[in-house]
Amino acid sequence: xxxxxxxxxxxxxxxxxxxQRLGASDKDLIIPPLxxxxxxxxxxxxxxxxxxxxxxxxxxxxIEACELGADTLAQARGTGICRLGYYxxxxxxxxxxxxxxxxxxxxxxxxHKFKSILQLIKTMxxxxxxxxxxxxxRFGIGKLFALDKIEKVVQKVRxxxxxxxxxxxIYREAIKAIDEATERKEVxxxxxxxxxxxxxxxxxxxxxxxxxxxxxxxYVVIDPFANMDLEVELGKLGVExxxxxxxxxxxxxxxxxxxLGIDEWREVHKVAMPYLKRDVGGDGWESVGxxxxxxxxxxxxIIHVAPFTCMPEIVAQTIMPSIKEDIPVLTVLCxxxxxxxxxITRLEAFVDLLxxxxxxxxx
Amino acid sequence: xxQQGLEEIKKQAPSEAxxxxxxxxxxxxxxxxxxxxxxxxxxxxxxxAVAAMxxxxxxxxxxxIGGQDSKIIVIRDGVVIDFGMNTVCAAGTGSFxxxxxxxxxxxxxEFGQRAVESKMPVRIAGRCTVFAESDMIHKQQxxxxxxxxxxxxxxxxxxxxxxxxxxxxxxxxxxVFQGGVAFNQGIIxxxxxxxxxxxxxxxxxxLMGAIGAALLxxxxxxxxxxxxxxxxxEVSQTNFRASSFICKACPNQCEVAQLSVxxxxxxxxxxxxxxxxxxxx
Numbered sequence: 001x002x003x004x005x006x007x008x009x010x011x012x013x014x015x016x017x018x019x020q021r022l023g024a025s026d027k028d029l030i031i032p033p034l035x036x037x038x039x040x041x042x043x044x045x046x047x048x049x050x051x052x053x054x055x056x057x058x059x060x061x062x063i064e065a066c067e068l069g070a071d072t073l074a075q076a077r078g079t080g081i082c083r084l085g086y087y088x089x090x091x092x093x094x095x096x097x098x099x100x101x102x103x104x105x106x107x108x109x110x111x112h113k114f115k116s117i118l119q120l121i122k123t124m125x126x127x128x129x130x131x132x133x134x135x136x137x138r139f140g141i142g143k144l145f146a147l148d149k150i151e152k153v154v155q156k157v158r159x160x161x162x163x164x165x166x167x168x169x170i171y172r173e174a175i176k177a178i179d180e181a182t183e184r185k186e187v188x189x190x191x192x193x194x195x196x197x198x199x200x201x202x203x204x205x206x207x208x209x210x211x212x213x214x215x216x217x218x219y220v221v222i223d224p225f226a227n228m229d230l231e232v233e234l235g236k237l238g239v240e241x242x243x244x245x246x247x248x249x250x251x252x253x254x255x256x257x258x259x260l261g262i263d264e265w266r267e268v269h270k271v272a273m274p275y276l277k278r279d280v281g282g283d284g285w286e287s288v289g290x291x292x293x294x295x296x297x298x299x300x301x302i303i304h305v306a307p308f309t310c311m312p313e314i315v316a317q318t319i320m321p322s323i324k325e326d327i328p329v330l331t332v333l334c335x336x337x338x339x340x341x342x343x344i345t346r347l348e349a350f351v352d353l354l355x356x357x358x359x360x361x362x363x
Numbered sequence: 364x365x366q367q368g369l370e371e372i373k374k375q376a377p378s379e380a381x382x383x384x385x386x387x388x389x390x391x392x393x394x395x396x397x398x399x400x401x402x403x404x405x406x407x408x409x410x411x412a413v414a415a416m417x418x419x420x421x422x423x424x425x426x427x428i429g430g431q432d433s434k435i436i437v438i439r440d441g442v443v444i445d446f447g448m449n450t451v452c453a454a455g456t457g458s459f460x461x462x463x464x465x466x467x468x469x470x471x472x473e474f475g476q477r478a479v480e481s482k483m484p485v486r487i488a489g490r491c492t493v494f495a496e497s498d499m500i501h502k503q504q505x506x507x508x509x510x511x512x513x514x515x516x517x518x519x520x521x522x523x524x525x526x527x528x529x530x531x532x533x534x535x536x537x538x539v540f541q542g543g544v545a546f547n548q549g550i551i552x553x554x555x556x557x558x559x560x561x562x563x564x565x566x567x568x569x570l571m572g573a574i575g576a577a578l579l580x581x582x583x584x585x586x587x588x589x590x591x592x593x594x595x596x597e598v599s600q601t602n603f604r605a606s607s608f609i610c611k612a613c614p615n616q617c618e619v620a621q622l623s624v625x626x627x628x629x630x631x632x633x634x635x636x637x638x639x640x641x642x643x644x
Contacts, residue, residue, distance in 0.1 A: 037635075038614045345406045350446075357444070
């Protein structure tokens with residue numbers, strides 16, 4: 001069995017770590033090359049034009065995995081109203097038509113997540129003993145948490161650093177080092193070294209950066225390739241970025257706390273209630289609720305990222321202007337037609353808007 | 364182009380004039396900014412808003428229609444609170460009219476005047492430029508008058524603008540209309556008929572972006588930013604060379620543009636990552 005996975009943020013790092021701990025060789029787990037224009041071109045070529053960007057990118061990524069010889073593919077599946085429900089089925093058919101007879105194993109991300117992920121791991125590692133699986137799982141998840149911890153710091157430093165790009169350089173090196181680490185101790189050491197390095201970057205002392213939160217559809221919110229390095233660009237403009245959605249948070253709640261009855265979105269759904277009373281698929285309901293919460297927390301603005309043609313986020317986008325809490329929102333639609341200069345012009349204008357607004361409030 | 368422009372300014376400016384600050388705006392703002400060693404590089408949305416507020420302080424809505432770009436800027440109490448810009452289609456912009464004027468064999472300059480004379484505008488499907496053209500030909504063949512067809516086109520553009528760029532934005536008076544298309548009387552007529560509001564076209568409406576950028580740099584220099592970085596009008600004689608190459612560092616194969624003087628690279632941009640931008644510095 002040669003398992004291939006599609007790319008989504010840093011997901012490949014914990015997956016690789018787990019596989020290595022379970023004794024898998026390079027041949028057993030196939031990580032396709034990091035997403036590039038080629039991935040996107042492949043995905044676009046074999047997708048219907050109106051499919052969403054996450055569909056196209058994961059398809060492109062899976063094709064690249066098949067090119068490297070993967071015969072089993074892992075993909076997410078859902079039961080909601082979002083198109084994710086048919087990603088795996090459709091992609092399996094497309095790959096079949098292309099001549100790759102890959103078998104799909106799916107991970108249910110809507111319900112029974114804990115059971116689903118355990119089953120997935122069990123299938124993938126040929127019934128390894130549980131203690132070994134659990135130890136491998138912990139090691140992999142440890143890397144994920146370390147990466148997200150560093151990213152939180154990077155999001156702050158980028159806004160204030162004097163030599164723009166330094167924080168990102170350190171972050172990129174840390175991703176590589178954590179990916180290569182073979183021991184938990186090493187992961188911890190790299191993490192603290194990296195955070196230390198970040199704290200020593202010369203910063204603008206009087207900077208009171210504009211604070212923006214990023215909400216929207218999880219794939220384009222988290223994956224920097226999908227959103228054209230949105231957070232890096234905001235950092236260059238001196239904006240501090242916060243986002244609730246991270247992979248480690250998803251893991252923490254979906255796998256450990258949701259089964260205990262703790263719902264991380266309860267508060268968000270509650271405040272969304274006056275505007276939207278039900279799940280509309282994907283992350284639409286959450287986007288609405290998050291606008292309310294971030295406005296209350298005193299953020300300067302919200303960037304709402306959504307794949308072009310994403311129904312749940314279109315619902316959210318349409319509802320947002322009616323929300324009583326007043327906070328500027330810029331919706332960024334991501335698809336293969338998106339051009340970076342256009343995005344940057346809008347971001348710059350949005351940041352100007354936020355700065356004027358802040359000045360006006362103070363004065 | 365920039366160098367030619369600079370020559371023109373040099374000719375027209377009084378000899379004792381002192382350049383205190385230089386700002387660039389528009390989609391070539393980064394390139395122009397490097398060439399001129401600009402003190403400020405500002406996006407066109409902010410620049411347009413600033414200029415509109417300068418001329419018409421009580422403005423609440425700015426409609427800007429240019430060649431390929433069109434925008435709406437929502438202003439309340441002197442602060443920009445929302446904006447929109449066309450994303451995927453140029454059907455709501457000046458190019459649309461240019462194209463149709465060409466087809467009708469009419470000078471774009473007299474296009475607007477002809478539209479004003481229309482008594483019974485023809486309804487033309489304007490969602491897409493290509494379909495608009497076939498619909499227009501159809502109407503021509505049916506024997507409708509040219510003036511009425513022209514005004515129909517103006518209405519199609521306005522409908523398109525209001526349904527796309529201005530979708531979901533609250534349009535309150537005063538409405539300021541700027542950009543090159545504001546020369547067109549037909550569009551002004553259609554906008555005021557559709558919105559049922561008076562439309563104000565400020566002086567120099569086609570240069571509002573530049574004026575906005577100039578106002579901003581003026582303000583910053585007044586606030587004491589110090590000396591300008593502008594190197595003087597001699598820049599127009601410097602031999603700038605713009606070139607591009609495909610980066611082969613990863614499969615993205617980005618096209619990276621660079622600007623150089625004598626073999627010294629001044630700046631690079633256009634890549635997906637910041638690899639070359641950093642090298643350029």
